[in-house]
Amino acid sequence: MSSEALTPDRILEATEEVLRRYGPAKATVVDVARALGVSHGSVYRHFRTKAALREAVTQRWLGRTEELLAETTASPDTGPGPEKLRAWLARLFDAKRHKAGDDPELFATYSALIDDSSTVVERHIDILLGQVGRIIEEGVQAGRFTPADPAQTARAVFAATSRFHDPAYAPVWSSEGIEAEFTAVTDLILRGLRP
Amino acid sequence: MSSEALTPDRILEATEEVLRRYGPAKATVVDVARALGVSHGSVYRHFRTKAALREAVTQRWLGRTEELLAETTASPDTGPGPEKLRAWLARLFDAKRHKAGDDPELFATYSALIDDSSTVVERHIDILLGQVGRIIEEGVQAGRFTPADPAQTARAVFAATSRFHDPAYAPVWSSEGIEAEFTAVTDLILRGLRP
DNA sequence: GTGATGACAGATTTCAATATCTGTCAGTCA
DNA sequence: TGACTGACAGATATTGAAATCTGTCATCAC
Structure with a gap:
């Protein structure tokens, strides 16, 4: 046809x-x-299955965010270390918040898909962790971060900012003091990373 | 009868x-x-209603954790600032992890109750935030933390450790590297708080 | 009079019959 | 030959009638 x-x-x-x-x-x-x-x-x-189809479409959706953030990761426009990490975290939060706020129904749809695509989500998180790890490595080499295992540190930074990227918290992303809270958490983390 | x-x-x-x-x-x-x-x-x-009954029983459950942590908050055994904050966070994580691990069904039950008792949960979080705030205040006064608004900082610390106390993350509390992750996040936060 | 009861109306849940969907595969079509 | 079809079996979801539950209140017992 x-x-x-x-x-x-x-x-x-x-x-x-x-x-x-x-x-x-x-x-x-x-x-x-x-x-x-x-x-x-x-x-x-x-x-092969409906689940495979759902996973593929979920991966595609998550992939868009990965690509967007890869730009920030690779960009030489923001200085290495704190500036780049802050920019990356802010962009991640912004991307998620817009996805959730601009079309809540579609966001809910993908959140539901994500709940039974654990493999795809793990891959996604690994990619984001890789990006954070590279930013931290770069920052350490530039003497802007205290030396530490980049992978381990990336994991800690990612965990500490869960509230601003985990879809489970989407409902609070539109609440009153969320921007101040993001700044407070980010400041705390960046202070913790300085040499 | x-x-x-x-x-x-x-x-x-x-x-x-x-x-x-x-x-x-x-x-x-x-x-x-x-x-x-x-x-x-x-x-x-x-x-008055079944909802009120559920909220009361939920409040009671959460209250037990509040009391347990109040001991740590008030205790003079651990030094002020970093030591006490670390002990408090560790005890919170431990309490939650045990609740979740020792009787998963009961934990799931209360998690479900919590989902529709937002007022009770807000009160619970406010009480915990108050405890963290007092520990931070004490630490600042002892010169062990950099001066900052205790309430705001408490909020940031609490947000950054969500992964280790929010029931939504209960499934990962029994995973491999969770202890290392907790230490990494706590270290990062405490580094961020030092003067 | 205080505290408890149980019948009741409306709301919610359960359950089983029915319909729809997933995944396969023998067969069609170009 | 190789992409596509559609009938089919078993699994899953929908539906609506029946059962149960929530919340009220007139009445009862002490």
């Missing part, structure tokens, strides 16, 4: 659209197939 | 027992009344 070949990418595009429309509870593989004008059997040719 | 007078305390005792037996989804006011050998109308004489 369709003029274009059926590719994993087109299926993911359609899945996103169907999830946006029906939400995670109601979206079915049949819906996705219908949106593409094919039978659901064809979708199963590209994704 | 019963030999003793029906008091709020006896009702809370029975409610805890019923919750332990049936879980939060199945426990009914009728069950509580049956456990006490009275009609459910009598329970409503002491608690």
Whole structure:
């Protein structure tokens, strides 16, 4: 029926659209197939299970944030160490907050998907931890951070800022003093990292 | 029927027992009344709604942790500032971890109750924040912490250690490197607080 | 009069019948 | 030949009728 070949990418595009429309509870593989004008059997040719399809679309969503933050990680515009780490954390918080605030339903949808895609989430966190680790390493080499194991420190920084990136806390991201709280926590961490 | 007078305390005792037996989804006011050998109308004489009963039993549960930590807060055994704050955070983590690990079902039960007792939880957090604030104040006065607004700093410390006291993270409290992670985060925070 | 009861209305939950969905695969079509 | 289809079995979700629960209150017992 369709003029274009059926590719994993087109299926993911359609899945996103169907999830946006029906939400995670109601979206079915049949819906996705219908949106593409094919039978659901064809979708199963590209994704072995519905869970695999959901994971792929979740990975894609998380990947966008990873790419955005990779820019900050690689950018030479912000100085090494404290400036870059602060910028990175602020950008992560900002990205999450906008995802949650701009389209709460879609955010809730992906939060639900995330709850049963633990492998994908672990991969995502590993990538973010890698970025933080590199920023810390750079800061240590520039003499702006006290020397310490970058991976371990990255984990601590990430854990200490959970409140500002873990979707479980999304409800408080729009509350009154959240910006001040973010600044207070970030300041505390950066003070803890200085030589 | 019963030999003793029906008091709020006896009702809370029975409610805890019923919750332990049936879980939060199945426990009914009728069950509580049956456990006490009275009609459910009598329970409503002491608690206006089932929600009020649940909140009271939740408050009681959280209160036990508050009392435990108040000991550490008031104790002169640990030195002021870093030592006391570290001891307090460790004890909080320990208390939560044991609650979660020793009786996972009961912990899940109270976690569910907590989800719809936001007022009670806010009060609980305020009390804990007050304790941390006092420890910080004491530390500042002893010259062991850098001067700063104690309430604001307490909030930051509490937020930065969420991973080790928020029930949402209970699943990771029994994982491999959690102790090392706790130490890393605590070290980072204490470094950030020093003068 | 104080404290407890249990019948009751409306709200909520349970349960089983019914419908829909997932994942497979033999067969179709170009 | 290789992408695609659609009928199918077993699993999961929906639905609505029946059962249970919450919260009230007229009445009872001491």
